[in-house]
Amino acid sequence: MGRRRKWALLSLLVVILLAFFCIKKYCVIKEIEVEGNKRATADEIKDYIxxxxxxxNTLVFWIKSKFEKKKSIPFVATYDIDMISSTKVKITIYEKDIVGYMQYMGSYIYFDKDGIIVESSSELIEDVPLITGLNFxxxxxxxKLPVNNEDVFNMILDLTQxxxxxxxSVDKIYISEEFESTLYIGNVxxxxxxxxxxxxxxxDLSDMSDKLEGKSGTLDMKEVDRDGQGYAMKVK
Structure with a gap:
């Protein structure tokens, strides 16, 4: 019985080692597909995950994806992982809904449609407008960003949409205390x-945007043009 037990244990050890070798050598993710990402590149997403x-390793990754907390990725709300095969993984990214940013003590503070701060970063996103005039x-x-009147976020959402x-292509949006807005487009x-x-x-601004290229001055659009007379522009 002693010899049989030794052979049984040895056989089990060999099987375990062979299984470990096969898993390590052949169960390897070779193809990673990333979709839904706009602000971060596919390579950046892969580096985080x-x-x-x-x-x-397919087995290790499957266990971690099922039981570990998801990684924190800048500007990403969450993500889904689908194991297409033992060598292919699909990652679907759901990015945070950002409507604007502010500058604060050397950082860029990004917020969503409800005024909730979703990211503080040294990275500047080019397609998000700078919002000024908010006091906090x-x-x-x-x-939520602590401002005097939270209705301002509805105004910002309407503007950015x-x-x-x-x-x-708007560089900056200024919101006054009277809830009046001013856009800065280049030098206009x-x-x-x-x-x-x-x-x-x-x-109307979109229709005349081509004519504003290369111009410098102030365009008054406080009153909508209802009679086709156009808008007054004070050129610098």
Missing amino acids: FDKSYDV DNFVLNE NIRKYKL KVLLGSSDDINQKLS
Whole structure:
């Protein structure tokens, strides 16, 4: 019985070693597909998720993806992982909904449509407008920006949605205490005034955007053009 037990244990050890060798050699993720990412590159996403050399092992990665907390990735709300095969993984990225950013003590503070700070970073995202005019003393990540009137976030959302809708390249948005907005497009300052008729104003601005290229001055759009007379521009 002693000899049989030794042979049984030896055989079991050999099987375990062979299984370990096969898993290490053949169960390796070779293809990683990333979709849904706009702000981060596919390689950056891979570096965050596969941050250990052994993460490319199929078994190790499957266990970690099922039981470990998801990695924290800048500007990413969450992500899904699908094991397509033993050698292929698909990662679907869901990015944070960012409507604007502010500058604060050398950092860029990004917030969503509800005014919640979703990211504080040294990285500047080019397609997100700078918002100025909001007064606050401090902020807490993942909490709402402490401003006097939270209705300002609805105004900012309406503005940024229409800016995207009409594909306007806006560098900066200024919001006054009276809830009047001013856009800065290159060297042109656009006075939009209140949020009344904002959709029509930005539609008109889109129609004349080509004519503003290379210009410098102030365009007054506080009152929407209803009679086809156009808008007054004070050229510098």
